[in-house]
Amino acid sequence: MQVKEYKPLIVAFCCNWCSYAGADLAGNNRLNYPADVKIIRVPCSCRVNPMFVLRAFQRGADGVILCGCHPGDCHYTSGNYYTRRRMALLFSMLDYLCIERERTRVEWVSAAEGAKFAATMNDFAEKVAALGENKRLEDLRCKK
Amino acid sequence: MSNSKKYLQEEIIRTSGVNPKKCMRCGKCSATCPAYDEMEYHPHQFVYMVESGNIEPLLESDSLYRCLTCFACVDRCPRSVEPAKLVEAVRLAAIRKQGNNRMTANDVPELIDDETPQQLIVSAFRKYTK
Amino acid sequence: MKFSYFPGCTLKNKAKSLDIYARRSAEKLGVTLEEIENWQCCGGVFTTAKDEVATKLSSVRILKDAQKKQQALVTVCSACHNVVKQTNYAMQNDKEFAGKVNRYMSEDEYNGETQIYHYLELLRDVIGYDKIKESVVNPIGKKVAAYYGCLLLRPNAVMRMDDPENPTIIEDLIKALGGEAVIYGYRNECCGGYVRMESPELAGKKSQTVIESAKKAGAEVIVTACPLCKYNLEKSGCDIPVVYLTELLAEALGVKEDTNE
């Protein structure tokens, strides 16, 4: 029987000003990263509600990554500082509930860091793929 | 830099707690030092030589024992480098070596007089011996 | 008011007057100094190296004894004060060092809780110069040069006694005692310290600079809180008297001659 190769599903939230531009730059420089990564554009990383992250997991995402401007460089001056706190606490809570911590990540990627964007996505996709399917946040009672 | 030099440098940076890279080479430590004229290597040179790993000459130098530990350089350094602590760490690296005590109990009677305060003797022992 | 008191080795020997006048004056001002029992010498100089632990244990023991009595600690000798205070600062701020020290110590953990006063701080902050002024019976009436040296004031981040470059704590005391405080440039410069042992010439030069500076400013007497400073100045040909500040204080308060003895 042929087993279908497992492909992780990764949702990447990218802020419009730095990280989305960084992703574009990765494209301009033809830097490969897995097609499993799907980017959603948001004005600022601080627009990402923890509920969106949970929603993605609920719907079957295997990993969720947020990318924003480097601390201090936020287009809106302070947005990513709030992101940093919110996600630090959310990720810690997910870990507490035993959602594998490698499934979540925050990375600061500037508009000039196309290479960092690609490298980050490659690394993240690899780590998520190694974990396999997201089962714990998709299903609690049945899948044992 | 050779490994042994590097090790010595790391040791001195660790025991002193000083980061010589913070130095901006203003020379205020040497400007401030009351023992400057008696020193072969001056406080700013200590900082620079530790940073560049050129520590052997310092180990050999009497300058180590001219620092009065008056902390004037520590207080006045605009970069919070604290040169006196560096001198102290190099001095310890020197006297902690076997047989490198600079003074022994036998030397003392000759060096003191009736008024010599105990404080001077114990301080000197702290400074010259391990 | 009771305080733990650490005199240090020199005060039990060559600098007895520094100790005796400190106690007498304190009593007169309503403060009792209770000497720590079985204390050991502080070592004379503080070794700044982070890996020097054993040499600082005696200071920690002194601090712990004061803590056990729930008293603040008073020191007089500038050197002792410097060593004990720097050790306490390291116990507060250098976790690794404090950990090592506490492993040596058998009893409860100590993390720098004891408050330390130099005798001068006791006079200024606890007793108050106004009260001292009221207690003066023999106003000094001389031109007195305060000699701070290095250990009282530096490193300022630790000592926090006064402006290290333009101190007033002794001058204000001199004024309270009815003397005229002489300000001179080298009052916070080192006397040459322990280097006297190996290089009397260097120590001599440093001390002479201080003496000349004080004399030029018109000093008739120099006061200090440090036995080594006094020794160095005196050995370097100082032709005006160098006295301990406690002696000056005792004289002004009229307790220099103890009628009980």
Place this chain on the structure above:
Amino acid sequence: MQRIGVFVCWCGSNIAGTVDVVAVAEALKKEPGVVFSANYQYMCSQAGQDLIKNAIKEHNLTGIVVCSCSPRMHEATFRKTAAAAGLNPYMVEIANIREQCSWVHKEMPIGTEKAIILGKAAVAKVNLNTPLVPGESPVTKRALVIGGGIAGIQTALDIADAGFEVDIVEKKPTIGGKMAQLDKTFPTLDCAACILTPKMVDVAQNEKIRIFSYSEVTDVKGFVGNFDVTIKKKARYVKEELCTGCGACTEKCPMKKVPNDFNLNMDTKRAIYIPFAQAVPKVATIDPDYCNMLKNGKCGVCSKVCAAGAIDYTQKDEFIEEKYGAIVVATGFNPISMDKFDEFAYNQSKDVITSLEFERLTNAAGPTAGKLLRPSDHKHPEKIVFVQCVGSRCDACNEKGKEYCSKICCMYTAKHAMLTRDKYPDTEVYVFYIDVRTPGKNFDEFYRRAVEEYGVHYIKGMVGKVVPEGDKLIVQASDLLDNKQLKIEADLVVLAAAIEPDKSARPLATLLTASMDTNDFFTEAHPKLRPVESPTAGVFLSGACQGPKDIPETVAQAGAAASKVIGLLAKDKLTGNPCVAHSNEMMCNGCSSCERVCPYGAITYEDKEFRMPDRTTLMRRIAVVNPAVCQGCGCCTVACPSGAMDLKGFASEQIIAEVDAICK
């Protein structure tokens, strides 16, 4: 239900090489709401845009998705296309299948599959898009300049030149600022007063400019284009409109021992004073801390000698409310206190002075009438030591100084040294420096001249200690290049004290909700691209309040700030970004979470009456977003516990729809 058109671009082979564009167009046709789908070689070309326009009209499209290059590239293009066809431009979404798909993936099946998913996400979003119309707000065509130094003066003159009214608020009794205290200016050595005072007069005479001297801004409300500002005119006890500036009062006032702050307290003035001869406005001011009449009602001399009857001992602080469209901050700088640097003996000797004090000592209108005399004994100094970098470039752990380079000290010290040698060739001049920093037009040449032509001794090294001894100052210093410790017997020591923002800047920043760095310098909207704007819309920065600056730079920045203000005031209405936050008042708790995270102060609260189903009414506190101020980051939407706050164009529902489409 939307009627959505999908347009898949080939971008030549850029997309089509890795993505089967036909398959993408086909697949997306099956998505809910999609009624039309097409593919074309270059969607951004005229022909491509026409294809979109025609489809919009033909199929009555209510939204479109363009699968193409990055929205950062052509979102604006396609929005215009949509608008040209009568569709609201915010009904356009872009699926980025070039930069984030075809260019980063190699195999056609993978690229195609991903492009379809990205397309689906865009369709899912458009399904929830609503037409957005940018908000408009009127512009009050007047500007406020806070600070009347050279920065404020130049900004005000430039704005007035363009025909707009400007008010200057200056806390001192006269405008002029620091520049009025200077003697000469580097690198040309023209006299500061000669170039500044004509500008001050211009300000006074300009009909478009009003000066509120001896005044402070106490409250700021509103937003870009519509600021409501309260200005406190402090009581100067002199009627400005009557005072002729004749100065009779300042000569007759019996209170002579008032420290003269204009001369940095190196001499005295009277309790009623005009700071200097060319003051603007040239009006006397009474110092209430010293005036006997105000303190105990005994005197009244000035009132008796004033022919104009301008003295009014009963004057009170006056509060004025004004409206402005733009605010320029020009609050300037001050030298730091030298209290923590007494190794240089500033507090121990009168002959240790700061460079600004040196300016006054050499200024013809200064306390020594321009003769360089020591403050202690008024003797001519024969040896002067200048110390650079006092309090600048300090380590962050160092509690005494500033981390930054104060920028102007190297040049003014070279100037002082040069002028001293020029006027008094018998005076020896030493400059102790760490580095000499002279990046500016003709700056290094100037410094070299000081050394080569004027024989100033530049010594690399720092001064460690200054000891006052007799009438000399023993300067103990390093000569690093000679590896020596020097002891110089100087007559005068001049400290190049670091500069810091004026203390009034921090509370002002709070009033303006303008951000500051840890040093209390105002932050720019962008350090390179928007250097004269604050992140707070409508607030502009001029001069040293933004960072250390010399006069040419200050004037340049003042002009730049003015041009930004003019650009704003030239508009009748401001059009905002329609993608702004919006609070649903039915769901709002009024809890203030959103307000706390808003970097722009765009959110305010009001008590609103709600009619309940049982016909009773109740008052509730609700958040209101000012669309003219909101920049659309969306931080508030996450802070809001109830979800009342949402962001137009990036609504929670829309983002969730994208997540769902991707994760399907």
Place this chain on the structure above:
Amino acid sequence: MQKITRDILVEKAVSLLENGTVCCVLGWKKGEFDYDVTPALFESKEEIEKDFVYDDFCGANFSKYLVKKTIKAEGKILVFLKPCDTYSFNQLLTEHRFDREKVYAIGIPCEGMADINKIRAIAGDGISEIKCGEKIVVDTIYGDKHEIDAKDVLLERCINCKSKKHVNYDELLGDEGEVIESNRFDEVARLEAMTPDERFAFWQNELSRCIRCNACRDVCPACTCEKCVFDNPKSGVENKAPANEFEEKMFHIIRAFHVAGRCTDCGECSRVCPQHIPLHLLNRKFIKDIDSFYGEYQAGAEVGSRAPLVNYTTNDLEPSEVFEGRGE
């Protein structure tokens, strides 16, 4: 046993009502069973004298009721606040949820409240009567009688009481207490120390019992939203009942995150949970993390404080550093 008696509170309530200081009284009222004490609004002396109770079952925190009640009330409302309740009271004031002027708050001391489940474990089913006095005396329908020491059956939150101090009141009855060094984070630390699989099993066992009755939300003083996200079809997380297995977990994470930084750790959620899920362990996890990441913060300790999630410093911990330095 409580140090302050019902009679003192009744006397106080009646006098304030009669002298017109307040128009009504928020207090505890006996329910169907002795242990089933419910919050009630009393408007007359008669009602108070008849139904007001104060004993070891008066755990209910009234702060939340003030949001709706103060809007309607004509005059001031008298509310009795135990120390832990005052923190919720302050937090709601910080969030401008009610008008302080419309409340007359009396701080009352609390010796800890009893956990009926622990009593049941001792006395068994069929409890017919409980009297709170020196001892808690329980009668059952089977004729058994049990004398229980109140200290042995305290609510979890009372065992780990964090403060006996009232942080807000108009009047205080009894002595003022102190903030207590509690061990309330020990259980969280124990869970953190588990292997991921053990922890997963723990939470699976706990959360799978959730029946989405919403009791935790309805009682929570931090959950006062005009419209709850779980009731809002547009929020993306609306659901009334767990439609699939993921959702009770989702519900509890979202709820915990919603109150993170605002939760005062009053413990009402766990007290009212009919399925005995230790919900406070989720909230305390956030509190523990906030304390260790951003410095100690107690929500409600003072009015107007800036909650950690609407605040930041430029050198905050990175999310990637969350798992560093825990010896993992």
